[in-house]
Amino acid sequence: MKKIEAIVRHFKLEEVKSGLSEVGVQGMTVTEVRGFGRQKGHKEQYRGAEYTVDFVPKVKIEIVVADDRVRDAIDTILRTARTGQIGDGKIFVTDLAEAVRIRTGETGEDAL
Amino acid sequence: MKKIEAIVRHFKLEEVKSGLSEVGVQGMTVTEVRGFGRQKGHKEQYRGAEYTVDFVPKVKIEIVVADDRVRDAIDTILRTARTGQIGDGKIFVTDLAEAVRIRTGETGEDAL
């Protein structure tokens, strides 16, 4: 099993979710994050104070999938999350040692 | 060392935390997340617009433990986070290459 973490633009979340559902990914966990990278932030001004906000709001999607689904999942994310502009985000993949479904105690790919 | 990530229901957090403390887990990091899975979301209606909200609020608990504590920790989470209803959540385990305590620079299991 692999854990895929994708950091994508907010307004792409729905599309990515639908895409992943279509290729059979049945669960995912989403977190609000702030990203720093090539994409520029913005400036804010409050009376005399001026701040450059380097962080851009993003969402992180985590999905755990069986090894043979990884390619599909990555391709789907690449397809649905891409705008072609700087700041589209990243996909990071890590190996997973174990997965457990809390409700049933099932482990491994059965837990997904 | 292993990193255990457990995605559980909000109102189970306290119980899980106490349970883990009892089996000797001394630290953890918690994140608000939204989960998508078998558990159904809800509908919202605002004047003419109707939305199906597929994501359910969950909390993610991350704990890093020595290899010999993993079993205990997982069992504790299973016991304390379970309601038996769909949506109880998952536990994911990954190998950790290194841990460092920022305050002291200690590494490995000493850092926990």
Place this chain on the structure above:
Amino acid sequence: MKKIEAIVRHFKLEEVKSGLSEVGVQGMTVTEVRGFGRQKGHKEQYRGAEYTVDFVPKVKIEIVVADDRVRDAIDTILRTARTGQIGDGKIFVTDLAEAVRIRTGETGEDAL
């Protein structure tokens, strides 16, 4: 490639970010988290009810770097995030199987 997760104090974020930028880390992803550990929380009282809040607000910084940059990155975090007081946080390092830049599809270290 390695993924470095650092849990640090809120008000250290800017410093850590600048430090990392200086040693050539070009991207990072930040999440608001709550930490439980040796550092004490606080008490809240609302009329008759008294709560002990064990969780302390922290930020989690995630950076993915090439293997040869790991040492530098960790050292930088240790230097910039440290106050010497309990609660400075942890650094966790995991191996990364793959990284992809969504915009271009580049993989591996090119994706960073």
Place this chain on the structure above:
Amino acid sequence: MIRSTRSIERLLGAVIAATLMAGCALAQDTASTSSPAFKLDSGDIAWMLTSSALVLMMTGPGLALFYSGLVRRKNVLGTMMQSFAMMVLITLQWFLFGYSIAFHEGSGWGGLSWMFLGGVSPAQPDPYGYAATIPHQLWMVYQLMFAIITPALVTGAFAERMKFSAMAIFLLAWSTVVYDPLAHWVWGKGGWFRNGDGQELVGALDFAGGTVVHISSGVSALVCALFLGKRRGYPREAMPPHNLTYSFIGAALLWVGWFGFNAGSAVAASGLAVSAFVATHFATAAAALSWAVMEWLQRGKPSVLGGISGAVAGLVAITPASGFVGPRAAVAIGLVAGAVCFFACTSLKNRFGYDDSLDAFGVHGIGGTVGALLTGVFASKWVNPAGADGLLHGNARQLLNQAVAVVATWALAAAGTLIILAILKATIGLRVSEEDEIEGLDVTQHGEVGYNF
């Protein structure tokens, strides 16, 4: 017996609407015939229009904010909706028959002669001298604002767990069988406790609603808390206020709006209104200090929630006394009320373990009782010749009268509440399901969420 609660609920809405429609269709509005024996005063009208607006503001957004800030995020809209529902439903009940029950002449109740507001003139004062210098409709609408906030106060007791439909029916019924008669007893022409007519059984002083508004709502709240039972997880789970800043804003608006409530109860822009305004303000400050100092001494820190709770307790306690006492007595009443309500909301509640979620009993029930009794201690004819002297001015009798009215109010409120709740429990049920309680009222009762940050 009843098969589908949901369809019943819908039916109910439709029936109410249809009744209103019918009422409107059948009865064309006509202005009252004129009578020469009155003199409207534009200053008094100006103040009473303003006061009416202020008292409405107390419920929405005032109380709605005060209460909804104290619940958990998932119930913020449900809690606001309870106050809002009173603004809507009690207004229509008042139109249909509520005002008539409360303020038409009668001993136990006022009857139904003023249904659909028939005979309530926009141009002339009421026939009984409730308000000699303003049109009858203005008195009617001003009193409506009181009728709205009173049941809204009760909602604090069963926050975060009652079905919206049950809440609506309960409070409509409660308003009809508890509030309206009680208002009649204390303020209505011919009412048993109405001071000064010479026909009353027991002359109790209640300037702006210590018994009618606060004891009635507070005691009913206690009954509700006991009857419905605790929130799931109480007191084991932490249930801190989700947005104390809302409670702060709400409390500040309550303070401001309460000038309409108390000084407006002079029903004129007169010296008496000024006196009530001043008494209200000083008692509020004193009670806020008193609660905060208690907290500081007992817990080591004065809190915002403590300060604003004290202020509300002071506002409650001065309400019955506001037109009968000067600023010194007001400060004394405030100091006592702040401390007593502090104990009611902390030690007392914890000792008995009921889940009066937002302390409607602790603040309104106890604060109202303290205020009603202290009115019998501090009232003075120097301040208001139309009132009575209290214990300190040599008239121990008045304290007794106050006690009688307090007991009667407790009894009516408790009995009325109990009966309605029992009937509703046996029919449509009172509480949301456990699942819905966990998910929250906003999504389950209203299909919305408060914040989408």
Place this chain on the structure above:
Amino acid sequence: MIRSTRSIERLLGAVIAATLMAGCALAQDTASTSSPAFKLDSGDIAWMLTSSALVLMMTGPGLALFYSGLVRRKNVLGTMMQSFAMMVLITLQWFLFGYSIAFHEGSGWGGLSWMFLGGVSPAQPDPYGYAATIPHQLWMVYQLMFAIITPALVTGAFAERMKFSAMAIFLLAWSTVVYDPLAHWVWGKGGWFRNGDGQELVGALDFAGGTVVHISSGVSALVCALFLGKRRGYPREAMPPHNLTYSFIGAALLWVGWFGFNAGSAVAASGLAVSAFVATHFATAAAALSWAVMEWLQRGKPSVLGGISGAVAGLVAITPASGFVGPRAAVAIGLVAGAVCFFACTSLKNRFGYDDSLDAFGVHGIGGTVGALLTGVFASKWVNPAGADGLLHGNARQLLNQAVAVVATWALAAAGTLIILAILKATIGLRVSEEDEIEGLDVTQHGEVGYNF
């Protein structure tokens, strides 16, 4: 042709400021010469001062909260700023020439004799009898509050996508070529629809602004929604309100403030003011119930947004009628308005697919039209001898008059809006760039964010 929009915008600001400066410098304020034939009434002044404050409160914070709660988080400040800009810009436009256009004597418009408020006395009533017992300046500033809120209402149609500069210029122009003339037609001395002078073309009843305020803003809103086009992603993407609690607070403040709007339109603390206050309150409750019941029947749940939308619809619909009907007719108007506006904001909007983002048309355009027409049905000389009888009182003619005024208002509003928008689109452009729309108005237009939690 125009090279740099940005510098033009800046220039514009500077020019406005300079003009104001010049006006101030050239024309020293002088008090008007005195005239003996008037009698100020302190009660009326008190009520009208209060009403003016209340109507300002309707825009800020009332409407600003109501609207900004409905948008997405990234546009919360931009939306508030639109209401705030009206408080600032229309005030200065009124000072420069707006008031003169609207209220100086004339048939189609009032001309420019009262520019810089010359001749508008702080001490004496106006020369035409708009308000006999209060100083002219008070009438002027009270009317200003109406002129502020009307364009602010329009902003609901193009929320989340219009450039701040374009919005400001559009609404300044709109106020000048739509609002001011329309106010003149309906209320101004010599205006074509002004009832009761005997000089009018068609005597339409509009007590507090059903045509002038609500139809004009609502219809213009529809034109804006159609002309600007939908928000990026609408209706595919979910765009739930980011903070319904704000909308609730806003709606409650609108309700409270509306007493100043409607009862204030009696321009005295009189029986008529009381009658308008009462009609307003009961219609509002009825409409809130009506909308909520519709929702309950159709969707299975009554919502907070439904309840408050219904309340606002009721407030809108009763506005033109408030000084001409009693409480029963008010309830009837409210029930109809709540249901009709519910359909307008749900079925109608979805059928035609325009993106009237915050339902400015559905609530104000439709609600205003319903109210204006029903005024012609329910109006009664019993309630207001200075008014007229409606259909139900045997005068079908009045309904026709109302219809004429409605049509004229629709026409003026639509035409005026269209022309201004077309000009602006061809010059500085109306919408923010797609990127800016995604990032939000707060950061891109104002360099700020609403919440830093």
Place this chain on the structure above:
Amino acid sequence: MIRSTRSIERLLGAVIAATLMAGCALAQDTASTSSPAFKLDSGDIAWMLTSSALVLMMTGPGLALFYSGLVRRKNVLGTMMQSFAMMVLITLQWFLFGYSIAFHEGSGWGGLSWMFLGGVSPAQPDPYGYAATIPHQLWMVYQLMFAIITPALVTGAFAERMKFSAMAIFLLAWSTVVYDPLAHWVWGKGGWFRNGDGQELVGALDFAGGTVVHISSGVSALVCALFLGKRRGYPREAMPPHNLTYSFIGAALLWVGWFGFNAGSAVAASGLAVSAFVATHFATAAAALSWAVMEWLQRGKPSVLGGISGAVAGLVAITPASGFVGPRAAVAIGLVAGAVCFFACTSLKNRFGYDDSLDAFGVHGIGGTVGALLTGVFASKWVNPAGADGLLHGNARQLLNQAVAVVATWALAAAGTLIILAILKATIGLRVSEEDEIEGLDVTQHGEVGYNF
């Protein structure tokens, strides 16, 4: 020397409570003896009751929201609590002796004859003609609302870092040694600057508190900012407002409430009140425009914070002038004030580097000074015969008088503040510990958090 600060603080609370108790017990309220020579006016009373409520609303929730929106999330309650504490503590100080110091007859101060409000009648006007047509108690409570907001304004300077106990003691002392005497000098019978008695040293015009309220609080704020030092991390760390929407709501409520402040200062529902209302409104809009245009020109974007800051600057600057100038002069004053305060809060502050956290000095100190001086330029006897002519009407002398009053106010405020702060620093200490500052005032001072989302 002092061993336990905490126990001292608790003691203090207990002592205050005990004193109040004693005062209440010893001194029974009695109504004043009657005197025939007065005539109350219900319209004036109505307006002054309303104004008193409006001015209280300015502090809570108005200013509390305006300020608390500008701080960081962790200090939101602490900041609200500072305003709330003034509502409570100054009320009781006023009751004990504050009112007597400020308004009893005397030259430098009023003495203690009216302690515990003895002799302040609810039924008759005050003996000195402060307010001829309303009861003395109404004047007293109206003035109290001014006494509350003034120290609350000061809190903007030391936001996010002062101990609650120190803040409370500091502002109680400040109110006693700075505000009360100053109010006496400018408005009190026999005061050195009180215009029109013929006994004054220098006749300065201050209609509603340019010197007494705004310069005094603003200058004291600067002293506080310098004396306490910067917030930890300022200006290196980003400290953006945590909730600008609150600041917006607060500013809008300030605008609305300020009508009570300025038009209420006519102490009657008169033409003068109307004139002040109008001047207030137009100056505010002009200043908001002026600030926003400056920002647009200098920074490329007009901001919400800029707009509302400008509005508040306008309200401040027009305050002393509001009863002496017409709308044109008001617009001129607003335009100047907006621009000057913009520079004070941006360039000036950044140049000198003090941490006046919420710009209490930049807005109130500078805006008040600008207003006080411009009053001496634009004042006109045409507008208010009881006032004086200014420079533009041929009386250069008045500008000088204004300058003298301004200097005296700066001096008193600075000296008083410095002395109290120095004493407190040497005893209980002023700032929270560095740890507490990082954790925030909410948790460390009050044991609560603002939001639990």
